[in-house]
Amino acid sequence: MNEADALDIVQFAIWTVLTACGPAVGAAMLVGLAIALVQALTQIQEITLTFVPKIVAILLVVAFTGPYIGGQITAFSNVIFERIETGF
Numbered sequence: 001m002n003e004a005d006a007l008d009i010v011q012f013a014i015w016t017v018l019t020a021c022g023p024a025v026g027a028a029m030l031v032g033l034a035i036a037l038v039q040a041l042t043q044i045q046e047i048t049l050t051f052v053p054k055i056v057a058i059l060l061v062v063a064f065t066g067p068y069i070g071g072q073i074t075a076f077s078n079v080i081f082e083r084i085e086t087g088f
Helices: 003-042 048-064 066-086
Strands: none
Touching (some): 003 048, 003 066, 048 066
């Protein structure tokens, strides 16, 4: 294994993490922005108003994008196992 192989694996790992967590982070960001806007307009500063909708949105997004997330992680695992099998 040389430096190019190590950098390739690290790059693929980072890309896998970003694509796997992207939908959940995006949903949390959109819901958080909407709740912040509602709180600013109504001046309601209830702390649970921000957390509960975010948690529900994240759970729903993860439930719907579970196969995609699993596919990304499986593809990464397959590449790593193939490199281990062939000796990098």
